[in-house]
Amino acid sequence: MLGTTTKEPSRSVLAPVRAVFRAMVVTVVPEAKQLDEPGWLAVEALVEDALEFRPRALRGQLQLFLRAIEWLPVVRYGRTFTRLGDMQRSRVLRYLQDHPVERIRCGFWGLRTLAYLGYYGRREGAHGIGYRPDPRGWEAVQSR
Amino acid sequence: MKRRSYARRSFDIVIIGSGAGGGTVAQELSPLCRDGVRIAVLEKGPKLRDEEFNGREVEMATALYEDGGGFLTAEQTMTLAFGSAYGGSTVVYTGTSLLPPERVLRRWNVPGLAFADVEQRARKYVAENNVHLLDESLLNENNRLFVEGCRGLGYRVQQFPVNLKGCRGSSLCNLGCPNQAKRGTDRVQLPRAERNGVEVVTRCEVQRIENKKVFARVSEKREGDKGERSTWEPGDYEIDAKVVVVCAGAVNSSALLLRSGFGRSLPRLGRGFTSHPAFIMVAEHDRPITNSVGHPKSFYLDQFAESDHFLLETCMYFPFITAKAMVGFGEEHSRFMRAFPRLQMILVLACDEVDDHNRVTVNGDGRPLVHYRFTPAVIHGLVQGAITSAKISFAAGAVRAHVPVSYAPTIERADRERLDQIAENPDFKPGKLSISAAHLQGGCAMGSGPEDSVTDSDGRVHGVPWLYVADSSLFPNSLEINPYLTIMALADRVAETVRKDMNAAL
Numbered sequence: 001m002l003g004t005t006t007k008e009p010s011r012s013v014l015a016p017v018r019a020v021f022r023a024m025v026v027t028v029v030p031e032a033k034q035l036d037e038p039g040w041l042a043v044e045a046l047v048e049d050a051l052e053f054r055p056r057a058l059r060g061q062l063q064l065f066l067r068a069i070e071w072l073p074v075v076r077y078g079r080t081f082t083r084l085g086d087m088q089r090s091r092v093l094r095y096l097q098d099h100p101v102e103r104i105r106c107g108f109w110g111l112r113t114l115a116y117l118g119y120y121g122r123r124e125g126a127h128g129i130g131y132r133p134d135p136r137g138w139e140a141v142q143s144r
Numbered sequence: 145m146k147r148r149s150y151a152r153r154s155f156d157i158v159i160i161g162s163g164a165g166g167g168t169v170a171q172e173l174s175p176l177c178r179d180g181v182r183i184a185v186l187e188k189g190p191k192l193r194d195e196e197f198n199g200r201e202v203e204m205a206t207a208l209y210e211d212g213g214g215f216l217t218a219e220q221t222m223t224l225a226f227g228s229a230y231g232g233s234t235v236v237y238t239g240t241s242l243l244p245p246e247r248v249l250r251r252w253n254v255p256g257l258a259f260a261d262v263e264q265r266a267r268k269y270v271a272e273n274n275v276h277l278l279d280e281s282l283l284n285e286n287n288r289l290f291v292e293g294c295r296g297l298g299y300r301v302q303q304f305p306v307n308l309k310g311c312r313g314s315s316l317c318n319l320g321c322p323n324q325a326k327r328g329t330d331r332v333q334l335p336r337a338e339r340n341g342v343e344v345v346t347r348c349e350v351q352r353i354e355n356k357k358v359f360a361r362v363s364e365k366r367e368g369d370k371g372e373r374s375t376w377e378p379g380d381y382e383i384d385a386k387v388v389v390v391c392a393g394a395v396n397s398s399a400l401l402l403r404s405g406f407g408r409s410l411p412r413l414g415r416g417f418t419s420h421p422a423f424i425m426v427a428e429h430d431r432p433i434t435n436s437v438g439h440p441k442s443f444y445l446d447q448f449a450e451s452d453h454f455l456l457e458t459c460m461y462f463p464f465i466t467a468k469a470m471v472g473f474g475e476e477h478s479r480f481m482r483a484f485p486r487l488q489m490i491l492v493l494a495c496d497e498v499d500d501h502n503r504v505t506v507n508g509d510g511r512p513l514v515h516y517r518f519t520p521a522v523i524h525g526l527v528q529g530a531i532t533s534a535k536i537s538f539a540a541g542a543v544r545a546h547v548p549v550s551y552a553p554t555i556e557r558a559d560r561e562r563l564d565q566i567a568e569n570p571d572f573k574p575g576k577l578s579i580s581a582a583h584l585q586g587g588c589a590m591g592s593g594p595e596d597s598v599t600d601s602d603g604r605v606h607g608v609p610w611l612y613v614a615d616s617s618l619f620p621n622s623l624e625i626n627p628y629l630t631i632m633a634l635a636d637r638v639a640e641t642v643r644k645d646m647n648a649a650l
Contacts, residue, residue: 141437
């Protein structure tokens, strides 16, 4: 019998880790620094929607991974991730991206995917890079 | 424990899934309805109304794909994209329609499966689905640059036959055509089957099959969901069926049969999974090109399939998928994204072979788990494919390329000689690279008996005379090309077998 664990809506994943999530997003997509509060809420809504029906364990792992990102730099830089400068944040994420342990690389891949989903999944994010699809196709191009 | 109550239904034939396999079987068996045969198609996904296809990336991916197109393998190093809607993956493919390759079918060596028969059946769907080559005037620059680059390097580039009718060039094929121009099963075979009397039930997920009974759950349409409500009330159903044809796709067909207990007598069930693992090579030109308009996948290059295990295809994806597909982050990544209107894209697909590790299983909840590791041949194929793609783009005039298997992925035109060095020392780290697959095959392979396969060459499950499989899970090894026409040809064979077997039983 199929279980129903993936079909239970969840509570917010990002709320307890919002600051480090936003710090991660602006490191992954530097343009995100220009986001205003409604823009951030739109980014986070897309991410929460994508996570809503994922297994509870995966949502927990995500929070854990973000917390690890926040505290990992204390060992090397004496400061948490959210208090680091751009260069140092990039170094921390690059370390995770190229980590010798595959599971850690996968964890970071998942986070950066969510950052891209939130930023470029918005209509404003897509329009900002010049992507303007039109169902009319060639006809729309000719009428411009 | 509270006992679940099941609503009862009864059919002569139940078809599970409505994609290239299920839609074809439904159409081919539908004339039997005139003789009073009751046929149902049970589809897990919704049926969208025409006006709901709006081309918005996240919205449409969520509505039309399993897990929004991001179904992760057990190792979490690859995502699988497969449709979950009325019409299955034929709603979200690009309509590329290649005939099965003779060399591959000969290599499959399935007793009773003749290449000529499969090819003849595939040609029937070439005609039925309006498969043709797009007129040159409809080709965009993303495709033309691929052709130019390939020809400049002396490669044998070929044009994809596509199953379109009334294509306006929205370039939104992978999000469901907003102009209903693709001749998928949602537009051709299923409507015909319904006109003939087949009942199609959407939002209906089959949970298990037991001795000519199908147990399924119909889900409610949630607020904000796209698509029509199911014609059946939400709830649990016990459906009697004289014949069951499983066409739920390579992942879900294997998983359904495994959680129904058929793995005990069929040790090969779920095994032999292949998928054409793929990633995107992106290159930037110094001027805007037509890329997000026109059919996205008009050409391919298969001359390296045998020697280096890769295929190249033109492609054009959407902002989120493109961002995800490129390796890395930060300013270097953003620079390519900001160049979106100047981007050329090539899809690199590895021709993978059956490997013992790569298989479908189910977890404790009965949900599918796909185990997949990249073999040395697949890694070689992806690396060589990425390098070849970058060379093609540079030959077509690109100013820089994003080569995902390089530690420093941005390669400037002036440094293109470095590409061969990258091939010798690639940076291929699973979990770092974004690898995705959409040609999911195997798991219920055809063969001679239960020791080497799950079905015979006509899709009959070994030892279970009322149970058939008719989808890409039948493939005993990778097809090495886009699979839809071959799936339809095999489904056509299975439908004919079902008819013959039913007649023989009467």
